[in-house]
Amino acid sequence: MTPQAAVHWTKNPPEEPVGHKLGASSGRLLSIASRLAREAALLPALADLSERCWTRIAESESYEAWAIGWPPRGSIDLHDHGDSAGAVFVVSGQLTETRLVRGDGGRTCAEVTSLFAGDSIELPSWCVHDVVNLGSTSAVSIHVYGPKLRSMTYYSFEGESLIPLRKVSW
Numbered sequence: 208m209t210p211q212a213a214v215h216w217t218k219n220p221p222e223e224p225v226g227h228k229l230g231a232s233s234g235r236l237l238s239i240a241s242r243l244a245r246e247a248a249l250l251p252a253l254a255d256l257s258e259r260c261w262t263r264i265a266e267s268e269s270y271e272a273w274a275i276g277w278p279p280r281g282s283i284d285l286h287d288h289g290d291s292a293g294a295v296f297v298v299s300g301q302l303t304e305t306r307l308v309r310g311d312g313g314r315t316c317a318e319v320t321s322l323f324a325g326d327s328i329e330l331p332s333w334c335v336h337d338v339v340n341l342g343s344t345s346a347v348s349i350h351v352y353g354p355k356l357r358s359m360t361y362y363s364f365e366g367e368s369l370i371p372l373r374k375v376s377w
């Protein structure tokens with residue numbers, strides 16, 4: 208698919224860089240992710256993989272939850288979550304998130320966060336990020352999206368511009 212024209216930060220992030228690493232009690236979606244991380248009996252099946260794997264483990268009218276297994280070097284490219292907000296809870300292993308935020312002087316820059324078992328982050332609806340497992344063992348994480356995830360757009364980041372590459376809808 209031919210890349211679309213470059214756009215400058217179409218997701219309307221807040222003006223200030225976001226410190227998005229949260230405590231355990233922050234937010235409804237995060238609360239759901241944390242609860243599911245403790246209850247999901249199928250998670251061991253995601254712990255020893257050769258490629259990234261995901262399965263939906265819960266849904267309601269207002270949200271859905273996925274368990275994702277990440278082998279070492281398993282990753283997802285820079286993307287958004289359509290109109291959904293979300294939360295991620297790391298069950299095991301470690302993940303590295305790179306998120307585009309507004310930095311000094313309004314410049315768009317990448318903010319890197321290392322996440323270990325028990326860590327969690329929120330995903331505001333403007334969030335554009337990528338995630339990779341840079342650890343030596345597999346990682347498992349719970350992802351909750353509300354409203355339910357209906358599209359994702361993948362991007363490249365060149366200079367200070369986000370360039371949409373492809374949109375996946377379902």
Ligand SMILES: [Fe+2]
Pocket residue numbers: 286287288336
């Ligand atoms: Fe994501």
